[in-house]
Amino acid sequence: MRLVIAECEVDYVGRLTAHLPSARRLLLIKADGSVLVHSDGGSYKPLNWMSPPCWLTEEPAAAGSTAEGADPGALWVVTNKAGEQLRIRITEIEHDSSHQLGVDPGLVKDGVEAHLQELLAEHVETLGIGFTLVRREYMTAIGPVDLLCRDPAGAAVAVEIKRRGEIDGVEQLTRYLDLLNRDPLLSPVSGVFAAQQIKPQARTLATDRGIRCVTLDYDALRGADDTAFRLF
Amino acid sequence: MRLVIAECEVDYVGRLTAHLPSARRLLLIKADGSVLVHSDGGSYKPLNWMSPPCWLTEEPAAAGSTAEGADPGALWVVTNKAGEQLRIRITEIEHDSSHQLGVDPGLVKDGVEAHLQELLAEHVETLGIGFTLVRREYMTAIGPVDLLCRDPAGAAVAVEIKRRGEIDGVEQLTRYLDLLNRDPLLSPVSGVFAAQQIKPQARTLATDRGIRCVTLDYDALRGADDTAFRLF
DNA sequence: CCATCCATGTCGTTA
DNA sequence: TAACGACGTGGATGG
Numbered sequence: 001m002r003l004v005i006a007e008c009e010v011d012y013v014g015r016l017t018a019h020l021p022s023a024r025r026l027l028l029i030k031a032d033g034s035v036l037v038h039s040d041g042g043s044y045k046p047l048n049w050m051s052p053p054c055w056l057t058e059e060p061a062a063a064g065s066t067a068e069g070a071d072p073g074a075l076w077v078v079t080n081k082a083g084e085q086l087r088i089r090i091t092e093i094e095h096d097s098s099h100q101l102g103v104d105p106g107l108v109k110d111g112v113e114a115h116l117q118e119l120l121a122e123h124v125e126t127l128g129i130g131f132t133l134v135r136r137e138y139m140t141a142i143g144p145v146d147l148l149c150r151d152p153a154g155a156a157v158a159v160e161i162k163r164r165g166e167i168d169g170v171e172q173l174t175r176y177l178d179l180l181n182r183d184p185l186l187s188p189v190s191g192v193f194a195a196q197q198i199k200p201q202a203r204t205l206a207t208d209r210g211i212r213c214v215t216l217d218y219d220a221l222r223g224a225d226d227t228a229f230r231l232f
Numbered sequence: 233m234r235l236v237i238a239e240c241e242v243d244y245v246g247r248l249t250a251h252l253p254s255a256r257r258l259l260l261i262k263a264d265g266s267v268l269v270h271s272d273g274g275s276y277k278p279l280n281w282m283s284p285p286c287w288l289t290e291e292p293a294a295a296g297s298t299a300e301g302a303d304p305g306a307l308w309v310v311t312n313k314a315g316e317q318l319r320i321r322i323t324e325i326e327h328d329s330s331h332q333l334g335v336d337p338g339l340v341k342d343g344v345e346a347h348l349q350e351l352l353a354e355h356v357e358t359l360g361i362g363f364t365l366v367r368r369e370y371m372t373a374i375g376p377v378d379l380l381c382r383d384p385a386g387a388a389v390a391v392e393i394k395r396r397g398e399i400d401g402v403e404q405l406t407r408y409l410d411l412l413n414r415d416p417l418l419s420p421v422s423g424v425f426a427a428q429q430i431k432p433q434a435r436t437l438a439t440d441r442g443i444r445c446v447t448l449d450y451d452a453l454r455g456a457d458d459t460a461f462r463l464f
Numbered sequence: 465c466c467a468t469c470c471a472t473g474t475c476g477t478t479a
Numbered sequence: 480t481a482a483c484g485a486c487g488t489g490g491a492t493g494g
Contacts, residue, residue, distance in 0.1 A: 038262075049276045
């Protein structure tokens with residue numbers, strides 16, 4: 001990893017064109033050749049960048065320039081397979097250091113949708129007394145339904161689980177319901193939209209279509225899990 | 233901006249929990265207090281981060297540790313308003329430097345969806361001979377339709393423009409069409425889904441619903457612009 | 465401040 | 480490889 005603090009001007013030409021006027025910035029060159037251009041504010045997204053796989057070539061400083069310090073006036077060109085380019089014109093370098101980091105062991109996550117689905121599958125009674133699980137990831141022609149259940153009366157219920165319940169989740173469940181209801185062995189199938197948080201517009205659309213909304217409490221589900229663990 | 237290369241272990245506790253085992257990484261602390269943890273690979277997204285506004289507090293090295301160099305064993309805790317935390321345990325520092333960058337003049341972009349819409353509005357004949365533009369951003373109760381046009385027969389056409397045409401774009405256009413077709417002054421309204429690239433599933437769904445798909449060529453549209461410019 | 469929608473989205477999983 | 484959906488999505492914009 002190479003860290004360069006430099007006065008620079010940057011142009012990206014690819015899916016769009018973008019220009020950064022000259023200013024002092026951090027240029028971060030990773031071992032795989034990818035380049036990030038960061039300012040001293042904003043968020044984790046760089047002002048400009050090139051993702052790997054890509055290749056950096058450095059054109060020498062302009063002929064007329066004074067060769068003081070580390071290549072004033074140099075031009076870095078980073079190109080990827082698709083021909084997109086990041087062109088960095090460097091006029092002054094304040095800092096330049098390289099570091100050996102090795103391969104990163106990587107991130108361990110917990111608490112995402114897969115885990116929510118797992119927890120709810122083990123506690124379908126959260127959806128209502130007498131609910132039973134038929135299958136997780138019930139396969140259909142247009143993709144898997146998160147949970148297929150049966151209500152106390154024995155009727156099929158398709159459940160779509162999201163961390164954040166928005167309108168496209170309702171649309172997705174609607175497509176599943178349309179399809180499942182064409183199956184005479186399953187029909188009539190009702191729908192439940194389950195999420196940690198459900199946006200008002202999504203709730204309205206779901207209700208309009210006769211889909212029941214259930215707000216999930218991740219901690220309570222996990223707590224129920226702990227309780228069950230303690231009891232048995 | 234402060235750049236630190238250090239052997240560190242990182243935990244994020246917030247919307248999810250995530251853990252990074254000990255390894256050598258770049259810690260980037262921006263002027264606004266935000267922190268990025270980068271490895272020497274992957275893309276522009278950090279392994280872990282905290283976005284501003286947030287605050288960094290540094291707990292001193294553990295009592296038993298030898299005070300050599302810059303605080304081995306120190307713990308950095310970065311907290312935001314919502315109470316989410318990034319906890320960085322540092323065991324060895326290889327590099328530590330600070331730099332004054334100043335405010336960045338910012339990015340100038342060209343070629344995003346807004347520009348596509350502008351170009352297509354000026355060249356509605358791309359949709360078919362005899363098409364005319366009624367309005368850009370035609371307002372409805374559920375949001376603006378990108379373009380409202382009339383076909384050669386004078387019938388209304390709603391156009392949804394995307395850079396990448398996916399299924400949710402088709403759903404969006406469908407909702408607009410449902411609404412517009414309730415207006416007796418406008419009905420019947422047909423739909424056109426226009427994008428630089430249209431995914432197969434989106435195309436299938438659109439066709440199923442009687443929505444015509446049009447693939448846009450940004451360069452050709454811009455070229456048509458240039459041609460027009462040269463002719464007049 | 466809340467809601468919506470775009471993004472050089474990026475990132476994983478699966479067909 | 481391409482498509483598809485989730486994301487600690489982030490970020491801008493409009494009500």
